[in-house]
Every structure is written in structure tokens, then in C-alpha cells.
Amino acid sequence: MPVPSLGNGITRPIPPAEYPHWLGMLDARAPLASQPEFLTDWMGVRTRMAMLPWAPQEFAGTVAAGHPIPDDGYRSEDFEYVALARALDARTTPFQMIEIGAGWAPWSVAAIVACRNRGRDARAIAVEADARRVEWAAQHAEDNGITARIATGNHHAIESTITEWCHDDSHPLLIVCAAAWHESGELNFPNVPVDDMGAAVWTLPGTDVDYRGAHLEHSVIPAAMRALLAGMRDPIVDLLHVDVQGVEFELLEACAHDVQERVQLMAVGTHSRISEGRLLDFFLPRGWGVIIDAPCRAEYLMTRPTLAGFTVQDGMQLWENPFLTE
Numbered sequence: 001m002p003v004p005s006l007g008n009g010i011t012r013p014i015p016p017a018e019y020p021h022w023l024g025m026l027d028a029r030a031p032l033a034s035q036p037e038f039l040t041d042w043m044g045v046r047t048r049m050a051m052l053p054w055a056p057q058e059f060a061g062t063v064a065a066g067h068p069i070p071d072d073g074y075r076s077e078d079f080e081y082v083a084l085a086r087a088l089d090a091r092t093t094p095f096q097m098i099e100i101g102a103g104w105a106p107w108s109v110a111a112i113v114a115c116r117n118r119g120r121d122a123r124a125i126a127v128e129a130d131a132r133r134v135e136w137a138a139q140h141a142e143d144n145g146i147t148a149r150i151a152t153g154n155h156h157a158i159e160s161t162i163t164e165w166c167h168d169d170s171h172p173l174l175i176v177c178a179a180a181w182h183e184s185g186e187l188n189f190p191n192v193p194v195d196d197m198g199a200a201v202w203t204l205p206g207t208d209v210d211y212r213g214a215h216l217e218h219s220v221i222p223a224a225m226r227a228l229l230a231g232m233r234d235p236i237v238d239l240l241h242v243d244v245q246g247v248e249f250e251l252l253e254a255c256a257h258d259v260q261e262r263v264q265l266m267a268v269g270t271h272s273r274i275s276e277g278r279l280l281d282f283f284l285p286r287g288w289g290v291i292i293d294a295p296c297r298a299e300y301l302m303t304r305p306t307l308a309g310f311t312v313q314d315g316m317q318l319w320e321n322p323f324l325t326e
Helices: 016-024 078-088 106-117 131-143 155-165 226-230 248-254 256-262 273-283
Strands: 038-041 046-048 062-064 095-100 122-128 148-151 173-177 185-190 218-224 237-242 263-270 289-294 311-313 315-320
Touching (some): 016 078, 078 095, 078 263, 078 289, 078 315, 106 122, 131 148, 131 173, 155 218, 155 226, 173 218, 226 256, 237 248, 256 263, 263 273, 273 315
Parallel strands (some): 038 062, 237 263
Antiparallel strands (some): 038 046, 263 315
């Protein structure tokens, strides 16, 4: 029986040995200086430490001049920074990205800062379901000299704001207070403590139990996805950054046609082995190529209602769409 061929023959994976090269592409172009309250990183991005309750507060007032290998100690691992560098290497103008499950929008802000330092325009949409973190994202943008617009209200109001922002040159960043889902409308989202970055659009059917087994109150919030892609001024989205705590496959499978038409690179946070496998099984036959495959890490110590509930360290897959590659 013939075996279908997987892999597009074009995509070139980035091995860890090459990470320093790619990280070097994000180095700040001006000398770095420490500032009270902030960690100033090697890209020139300032992060207000007191805003992030889980972050090491001793980082405030310091400069992190070295590359984050294997990680930065508060936000992410080296491969996620490499994903941003790889996306920026396309050199399109303006650079366009969408960050889903954005938290305080670190990747959107980092992309805009990196482009600004190089005299390049950039536009980004950061989508976050928690209203408190939307405030963090607005503060983080302001701390880095970025003017941001915030989209709130029901999904009709949000989609209207996205359409208006498409023609707005004064706000390079749009922060959307909503959940990204494959259907516009409303859904239930868990109410979690401000330092819990693991909330997801998932409950055990007929219960208030989330994917980790926690009983949580839920609030009704707006949801949108296709409007995000349609809201970009230029047809190509350079980077789609997805971190949705275990429902990444369900979201991307449902939106696969729109993603394939518009997205050049896709950095997907992964939260279970089955999610990683389903993404590979779905996107490889469609011609996408894997640039980075960093598996998640799980500890099966207690009972959980889902496999994602066991995950203690997120993974990441960086995908390339060869149909949009120069």
C-alpha cells in the first residue's frame, strides 16, 4: 500500500546549534541602560517586573544583556525567541503578526520594538481573554513607547474596531479583549487568579471543571478569530503566535483554510503529546514544514481530566507555509 509523502522538501529546520545566530538578529542597536522597576533585555524591551506576580522581582532595575539560552528565567525558552527572529527575517514591510493568548503581549511588543530599532514598520494584534491582562498589555506597550488601541465589548463591537484599526496608522498595536475561537459569538471562560497563566477555553462537559481538574467560576466573554486575519491591512500575516493552553489543535483545525491563505509562519505553544501529534498529522499532509519542534514536558503524578492537565512545561512547534514563502 503506498505511503503518502510528508514534508514539503523546502523547509529547513533550525537546530539548537544555530540558535545563537538567530538570537543575534534581535540584538538591540543601541547601548542598554538599567532603569528602576524594569528589566531591560538584550533586545531593548523593558518589562515592568512588579506587573508580573510570578516573575523574579530582583530582575527589576537590571539589564539582561545575554541571550536567553536556554531560557530567560521569567517568560520563555530560547526557541520561542528564535521563532520571532525567523519571522522577522522575511523583511516584509510592514511586519504583521497576531498573538493569541497574549497575556501582557510580550511577543507583539518585542516584534514592534525590534522593527522600530531597524527603521521598519510593524503592526500587531494581541488577543487576551482576561481583562486584567489586557491592562498589562496596554501598560507594557506604553512602557516601550508603543501606542495601542483596545477593542472591547461584544463580538460585533470588537469586529468593528478591528476593521477600523486596519486603516489606523496611529496605533501599531491593537489589543483585543476576547477569546480567540473558530466561531464568533460568546463562550464561557474561567475566572482565575491573576498569576494563573494557564486558563483555557475548555471545561469538562456538563461541569465547571477545567482541563487541569480545577472547579472554577466562569464568565461569558466575546470570541472571534476570522475577523483577526481579515483585519490585517496586507494579505500576508508574517507570524501567528498561538498559546491557548491545550486547545491549539481544535482552534487551528477549524480555521485551517483561512490560516493557509494568510499566514506565513505559525508558532504554536503545545500542551500535550496528543496535541503535538495531531498538529503534525494535520499540517504535514497539507504541505506545511516544521522549522522547530520542541516537545512539551509532562509529569503524570496525579489525576487530571485531560492530557494537557499533566503538562508542566509548554512545548512549541514553528511551522512554515511554503505556499507563501518567497
